[in-house]
Amino acid sequence: MAATKNKSKVEKTIVLSIMLIGGILVSIPFIWMISSSFKPESEVLAIPPTIIPDNPTIENYINLFTNMNFAVYLRNTIIIVLFSFLGLLFNAMAGYGFAKYDFNGKEKLFYVVLATMMIPGQVTMIPVYLILNYMGLTNTMAGIILPGLAVAFSIFLFRQFMTTIPNDLLEAARLDGAGEFFIFFRLVMPIAKPIFAVQGILTFIAGWNSFLWPLIIANDESLYTLSVGLSLLQGQYANNYALQMAGAAFMVVPIIIIFAFFQKYIVEGFTMSGLK
Incomplete structure (x- = not known):
């Protein structure tokens, strides 16, 4: 022994x-x-x-906001993150609909949603750009935000979680006279807190790191995000490594802090959603 x-x-x-x-x-x-x-x-x-x-x-951080437009980049990034959370709510509603409602073509439509997860994002960028250009939304904040509101993986994750919610609980609420929106916001959302937590974290990270699409759709520097601003910083101040490190730290540290505090929710959310 x-x-x-x-x-x-x-x-x-x-x-x-x-x-x-x-x-x-x-x-x-x-x-x-x-x-x-x-x-x-x-x-x-x-x-x-x-x-x-x-x-x-702290002169390097001061220079980011005085000599560069990092205040503008930060504002744009925060706007994208906030609207991404609005898209998160829409994705949750879609996942709830796939999980708890019966309608014609439900399974086929869900398979289509899953199929879009197999398509690389780079493949759809040109068609999406042409559609937005036809609508006059290129070089606008709306053009940056709209394509990211619906996320197939987010819908799938919400659907997987919400299938575990007992139907009897929802039927009991309907028998008591509760409407569908009341059931979703007052009953389903509190139960789905774990998956909202994990999706909220992933949504924040994706919105905060948004780079390629804002770079493609926006020609005006006033619409650039922090990631795009950081790439400009590396080009304009290629020899000023201290300033580049300040920009990178300003970009990365918030994500590290959020991930450090909420990483357990990511594991719990994936586990409770049936993803092993």
Whole structure:
């Protein structure tokens, strides 16, 4: 027994050591990015390198908002994120409809939704662009937002979760005189909090990182997002690494914080939705 316990402790120690070393290696680029964002430009490439800045400064972050249009980029990104949450509500309604309503062609329509998940987004960009151009929505915020309101994967995930809600519960609410919207907002949504949490996190990350579509659809710099602004920063200030690190940190740190606090909901949401 003692030998078995000692062997188990050794195995745990080895596994923990490997995980610790792996975690440190993965964290080094992020630590270097955040550290460099507070360094003067002359210190970023100093030899030997410094992890903790000798002369810390927030001048790089100030320059992002004074010399660059990061305030505009941040505003546009927040607008996209907020409307993405509106699309999340529509996706939840669609998932609820597929899960709890019976109508002609329900299964076929759902298979069509699933089939769109197999099509790479790059394939549909040109047709979507042509449609929006015909509608006069290119180079507008509406043109950036509209294509992202309906997400097949989100509909699928909501549908998978909402099939687990007992039909008897919904029928009891209808017998008590509750309307369909009342049932959805006051009964279904509270039950579906786990899946709303995970989808909310994924929606925020997708909206915050939006890059390719805003770059394609918008010609006016006043419509650019943070990701597009960061790419412009790398082009215009290619030799100012401190400023680039500040822009990257400003872009990445909010996502890291949100993911660190809510990662358990992502695992729970996928598990409760039947995805293993």
